[in-house]
Amino acid sequence: MSEVVSYELNENIGVISVNNPPVNALAQVVREGILNAINAAQNDASKAIVLVCEGRTFIAGADITEFGKPPKDPGLPEVLAAIENSSKPIVAAIHGTALGGGFEVSLACHYRCAIASAKVGLPEVKLGLLPGAGGTQRVPRLIGVKAALNMITRGDPIAAVKANEMGLLDKVLDCDDVRAGALSYAKKLVDTGASLKRVRDITIDPSSVEIGFFENARKQLAKRARGQIAQDRIVSCLEAAVELPIDKGLERERELFKELITSPESAAMRHIFFAERQAAKIKDLPKDTALRPIKQVAILGGGTMGGGIAMCFANIGIPVLLLEINDEALERGMGIIQKNYAITVQKGKLTEDQMKKRIGLISGTTSYDEISEVDLVIEAVFENLDLKKDVFGKLDATCKQGAILATNTSYQDVNAIAEATSRPGDVVGMHFFSPANVMKLLEVVRGRETANDVLATVMQIGKKIGKVCALSGVCYGFIGNRMLGGYGREAQMLLLDGCTPSQVDSVLEGFGMAMGPLAMGDLAGLDVGYKARQSRTDLPDDPKLYRMGTLLVEMGRHGQKTGSGFYQYDPETRKRMADPDIEALIKEEATKLGVEQRAVSDEEILARCFYPLINEGAKILEEGIAQRASDIDVVYIYGYAFPVAKGGPMHYADSVGLKNVYEKICEFRDRYGEDYWQPAPLIKQLAEEGKTFAEWDRERGVA
Numbered sequence: 001m002s003e004v005v006s007y008e009l010n011e012n013i014g015v016i017s018v019n020n021p022p023v024n025a026l027a028q029v030v031r032e033g034i035l036n037a038i039n040a041a042q043n044d045a046s047k048a049i050v051l052v053c054e055g056r057t058f059i060a061g062a063d064i065t066e067f068g069k070p071p072k073d074p075g076l077p078e079v080l081a082a083i084e085n086s087s088k089p090i091v092a093a094i095h096g097t098a099l100g101g102g103f104e105v106s107l108a109c110h111y112r113c114a115i116a117s118a119k120v121g122l123p124e125v126k127l128g129l130l131p132g133a134g135g136t137q138r139v140p141r142l143i144g145v146k147a148a149l150n151m152i153t154r155g156d157p158i159a160a161v162k163a164n165e166m167g168l169l170d171k172v173l174d175c176d177d178v179r180a181g182a183l184s185y186a187k188k189l190v191d192t193g194a195s196l197k198r199v200r201d202i203t204i205d206p207s208s209v210e211i212g213f214f215e216n217a218r219k220q221l222a223k224r225a226r227g228q229i230a231q232d233r234i235v236s237c238l239e240a241a242v243e244l245p246i247d248k249g250l251e252r253e254r255e256l257f258k259e260l261i262t263s264p265e266s267a268a269m270r271h272i273f274f275a276e277r278q279a280a281k282i283k284d285l286p287k288d289t290a291l292r293p294i295k296q297v298a299i300l301g302g303g304t305m306g307g308g309i310a311m312c313f314a315n316i317g318i319p320v321l322l323l324e325i326n327d328e329a330l331e332r333g334m335g336i337i338q339k340n341y342a343i344t345v346q347k348g349k350l351t352e353d354q355m356k357k358r359i360g361l362i363s364g365t366t367s368y369d370e371i372s373e374v375d376l377v378i379e380a381v382f383e384n385l386d387l388k389k390d391v392f393g394k395l396d397a398t399c400k401q402g403a404i405l406a407t408n409t410s411y412q413d414v415n416a417i418a419e420a421t422s423r424p425g426d427v428v429g430m431h432f433f434s435p436a437n438v439m440k441l442l443e444v445v446r447g448r449e450t451a452n453d454v455l456a457t458v459m460q461i462g463k464k465i466g467k468v469c470a471l472s473g474v475c476y477g478f479i480g481n482r483m484l485g486g487y488g489r490e491a492q493m494l495l496l497d498g499c500t501p502s503q504v505d506s507v508l509e510g511f512g513m514a515m516g517p518l519a520m521g522d523l524a525g526l527d528v529g530y531k532a533r534q535s536r537t538d539l540p541d542d543p544k545l546y547r548m549g550t551l552l553v554e555m556g557r558h559g560q561k562t563g564s565g566f567y568q569y570d571p572e573t574r575k576r577m578a579d580p581d582i583e584a585l586i587k588e589e590a591t592k593l594g595v596e597q598r599a600v601s602d603e604e605i606l607a608r609c610f611y612p613l614i615n616e617g618a619k620i621l622e623e624g625i626a627q628r629a630s631d632i633d634v635v636y637i638y639g640y641a642f643p644v645a646k647g648g649p650m651h652y653a654d655s656v657g658l659k660n661v662y663e664k665i666c667e668f669r670d671r672y673g674e675d676y677w678q679p680a681p682l683i684k685q686l687a688e689e690g691k692t693f694a695e696w697d698r699e700r701g702v703a
């Protein structure tokens, strides 16, 4: 039929078999092969046809390497029409994962069966797209509009048993051999004279959709998926499924799919899809680097971070020893962990039994002797270099040889910490983000002497606990926090220039940030930055710098925890409210400092806040602190809630054009001085060459 699709008769069942490793993606040869096989089967002795795949999975989805290239015949809609119009029933036999276009192929079949371990789903939304081959029209016909909306806008895979209960599948096979199971199911269908059941023939009763349903869905999705237009277009497709005949609905779906495939939002999300996979790769690490086994972990410090990190390991069944300074601190730490698990149970995301098992895996201690045999230690004690050095000295004296000694420090020098031991090769940074059991990012910090197998092991264990890992070199604040410096600084400077806190935050929230920088400061505690600034000697001596943040802390307004900061907070709901007193105070301070207040445009707010961040990102690249620009994007998407529809700060800079970014930075330098605005040489170079960060990654062979 084609080099990757075969067809044969098994008694009275025609078997179409796809074999396009690794995931049977729907490449042109696969589409052509299936089409030819269906045509051949129409005129042979078969009474029904089974569509099955070799290897580890059913058709896992579209061939994304074909994206952006001119379409090659036959297109998927043509193949699906041939399946649906077959004169003999076609049974999709699913194992592994039938996702996206793969699942849509099965939806055009007359019957769908799967082995119990299989999963199905329409994940297109995660790439800023919608299922463009009938998924939005056939799924609501099978499971109703509400369930379809949930499934398609979330994009998560659904296990076979659940999919069967929902009505997405007709049968869960009671064996693991998908081919044999599907053959006997197809034979049964033939024997019982089963009909040609086409999903397209199902009609949706418009009265099953309550009035205002689509409008509400749009509102909720706009909140949940900031700036992701695909969500809105999916709602439009479902509206079409209710209101239009299927062929018109399919046309509408195609139109909207075409709009999305060329949208900047989808380009950004596809960038992140690949960036995430790239970030896991360390360019100079041999592929066959042996890993160290991690069977038991110790966490030092059971505070905000330590507790969350302990949960990450218990969640995947690895026993954890939590070491604290005394019994009281230990009890407090364990209490918080238990409370966090209890909340997860309340939300229905964990059973009581699972909770007990996980808590049972975490035990407390106050003695270093007890952690001598663990394979990995993660230190999360107070952020103080001397304390950390002291702790690592003790670890060196107690831990077995070969144990990995990691620090969760946010800012301290990992090399200095490593030097406090006699085994700096075993020391590495594992920088989690708060709350550590929820946030997806793990910055893995490579010290000067960190051994290859330590790095490889940490990257792998990070993935196992569900994190997206990105590698950073050693510098103050590593990738993410180092870049944040100028962002917070400019947010405060803008106040003196004439903005209100709400104006600054709402522009950044309008861009898609989960929270503006000033509201974020209030949430994290303004005293944290205040204290950190006091120990820094590298800041310019400028009374304007962090003026408002400093004043607020001195007034006792530390942010949400004291009920007020840049904003006031409702004590019950924690809702933030503008504070006229603070707005007046900002004006007063500006006058005192001789700053002439003016109307600041939204564009300027965006540029003033983001361009220092991007500029620092470029410096981080030049210095080799980050391996690639796309790693920086991954850090910001998963660690700082940068909107995925914008693709991360470096991708955003590429989309604005580095020449524009560079010119703006120069303009700000001329206006506000070199203390704050010094264009990174790399931005200047790329701007002059007319290149993007992405091109620069590719040129260096790291993309």
Ligand SMILES: NC(=O)c1ccc[n+]([C@@H]2O[C@H](COP(=O)([O-])OP(=O)(O)OC[C@H]3O[C@@H](n4cnc5c(N)ncnc54)[C@H](O)[C@@H]3O)[C@@H](O)[C@H]2O)c1
Pocket (backbone or CB within 6 Å): 300, 301, 302, 303, 304, 305, 306, 323, 324, 325, 329, 333, 379, 380, 381, 382, 383, 384, 391, 408, 409, 410, 411, 431, 432, 433, 434
């Ligand atoms: N909070 C955050 O958002 C965040 C994010 C990333 C990284 N970090 C880093 O994680 C580390 C911990 O931060 P946190 O917010 O969890 O602090 P925290 O104050 O909530 O907890 C620190 C805990 O360490 C314990 N501790 C102190 N000295 C100890 C010792 N010698 N041995 C064992 N335990 C000891 C304390 O009793 C306390 O429970 C810091 O290095 C911080 O920079 C924090």
